[in-house]
Amino acid sequence: MQLWNLERARHLLTRTLFGYTRTDLDQALSFTSAADFIQQRLLAEEPLPEPPGSWVSEAPVPNNPTVDGNRYRDFTFWWLQRMLSERTSMREKMVLFWHNHFTSERDKVNFPQHMYQQQALFRRFAFGNFQQLAKEVTIDPAMLIYLDGRLNNRNAPNENYARELLELFTLGIGQYTETDVKQAALALTGWRVEGLNASFNKASFADSPKTFLGKTGNFTYSDIIDIVFTKEACAEFLCRKLYKEFVYYKPNEAFVKEMAAVLRQGGYALKPLLVFLFTSEEFYRPDYRGAKIKSPTELLIGTLKALNITNPDWGYIAETGRILQQQLFNPPNVQGWVGQRDWITSTTLPQRGSFSDSLINGRRANGQRLPFMVDALAYARSFASAEKARLFVSDTTQYLLQTSLSAQKLDFMLETLLDGTTVENWSTNTPMADMRIQKFLRTLMRQPEYQLC
Known part of the structure; x- marks a missing residue:
């Protein structure tokens, strides 16, 4: 792709960020090509942010709902602020993508420390290696709790994570058998959550041969991931999901295969794939522009950016996200937020309008004043x-x-x-x-x- 102009820059920023400011747009256009901007700014590695509080490293305390609820609130506000102040880095957009791919729900995970650890993992691997991320997520405390991996042992195998690993995280339906699920579950046995950390208990591990996707051996969780990633369907599965998120909700399967080839050639490193995607003519097709329905988070943060509001009432923003059906850290189920047309209903469309009205009027829909508004x-x-x-x-x-x-x-x-x-x-x-x-x-x-x- 050679052409780099205002129209393309606007399209790239609106798809890869939570909205953009005119300063962001000027910065993008200060580069001579899309490739330079993408590599030097959009996908640039940045220092990791300070955590939302010292509580992230405290041992979880059971039956402490008020404290944990307040921490989830502060954690949510902190993440929303990260999105608002992201400038032209795509990292926070990818953190939400991974949160919606390897889903976990706060109502089951319970402890915000574990959810923070998982999000920190997504932030470290935002543009990283998909295969290694899958291994890390598999033994992540939040995931071990959410999909019952901590209950999985050789005497009573629990198939929940094994099934979702294959169906929703890596391969998709039709690429494995029920036997593969059962054998993968055995390989995933032995992991527990102790305090903040995951630990391996060899006595609970099914220390015996398993046959999985046509291969036999005394496989561990890491072996299972490696075998999954030998399948062409794995790369295509992720690329299809990335295409639907950033390009168009109806994938161009021929282009998905091109993306998958790039992903496999790069050893499942994500950054080369994203550079390929965002410099392709496919991404900039005119009929794809303005063809994606904004998620609630894109709408909320994007409107704040568009109106130059930098210090909103985060409680109001977070509550509006919940009303619009996207409460952060609480996707509806293990499939995550489906998005696109599911975002718009006869109830949520008027509420979206009420939100933008409120930023301009300085009043909630019920007439209550807000502590901020556009000048x-x-x-x-x-x-x-x-x-x-x-x-x-x-x-x-x-x-x-x-x-x-x-x-x-x-x-x-x-x-x-x-x-x-x-x-x-x-x-x-x-x-x-x-x-x-x-x-x-x-x-x-x-x-x-x-x-x-």
């Missing part, structure tokens, strides 16, 4: 075209929407901004200009196109 005049004046109504409408719609509005809709948006005055008389210095700008922004963000990225 409408300052926001409008941050655009060079602020005093030219028609151009201002064009600039803001281009910035806030990933699809172009029809001429009729643009005229409607202009009329909304003018609110009875004329183009010639428009100025941000006239009385009630702030109210007009608020009305314009509310109307623009309630357009169906605003729900797309």
Whole structure:
């Protein structure tokens, strides 16, 4: 791919970040090519953040729901802040991708320390090696709790993790047999959770030959992962999921196979695959732009970025995410959030509109004041075209929407901004200009196109 311009930069940022600011866009366009920006900024390795509190290294204390609930709250706020301040790094987007791939639910994991450890693992492996990540996740305390690996022993094998490992994490349905599940479960025996850590108890391990996916040996969990990753279906499974997340919800299977070849050739290192994907013409196809429905988290954080709000009420943001059906650390089931059309219902669509309204009005849907809101005049004046109504409408719609509005809709948006005055008389210095700008922004963000990225 050679072409690198505003349109492509906007598409890349909206798919790989939780929204973007105009500063982010300027930074992306300061690079001479997409490949340079992707390698030097989007996928750059950055220092790991400080944890949300010293509690992450404290031994879990059973039956302490108030303390654990407060820690999950602080952990959620901390992660949302990471997303808002990510600049042009894709790392937090990948952390959420892995959280939705190797799912764990807080209601079962219970202890926030374990969930933090798992997220820290996802952050370390955000652009890392998929095969090694699968091994690490297999003996991760949160996963051992969530899918009952800690209950798996040679005398009473538990197949929960073995089944999901094959069905949802690596191969997909049709690529293994029930016997493979049972034999994998035996190889996964012996692991327990003690305090913060996972430990191996050899006395609970099925120390005997297993036959798995056509191979026989006294396999351990690591051997099982290695065998799984010899199958072509494994690379295709992950690439299909990445394609659906970042490109289009209906995979182009021929291109998925190209992606899988890159992944296998790189020994399952993710970064070369992401560079290949985000520099491909397939990714930038015009019919894919604005074809993805924003997840609640993309909507929430992206709207904060779009309106230059840097210090929101995180309790309100997190609660809105829950209402919109994406409570972080609590996916609906082991399949995670399906996304796309599942995000929009007759209930959640109006609630999405109420959220963007609230950032502009400074009030919740029930009328209660929020401690933050957009400064409408300052926001409008941050655009060079602020005093030219028609151009201002064009600039803001281009910035806030990933699809172009029809001429009729643009005229409607202009009329909304003018609110009875004329183009010639428009100025941000006239009385009630702030109210007009608020009305314009509310109307623009309630357009169906605003729900797309």
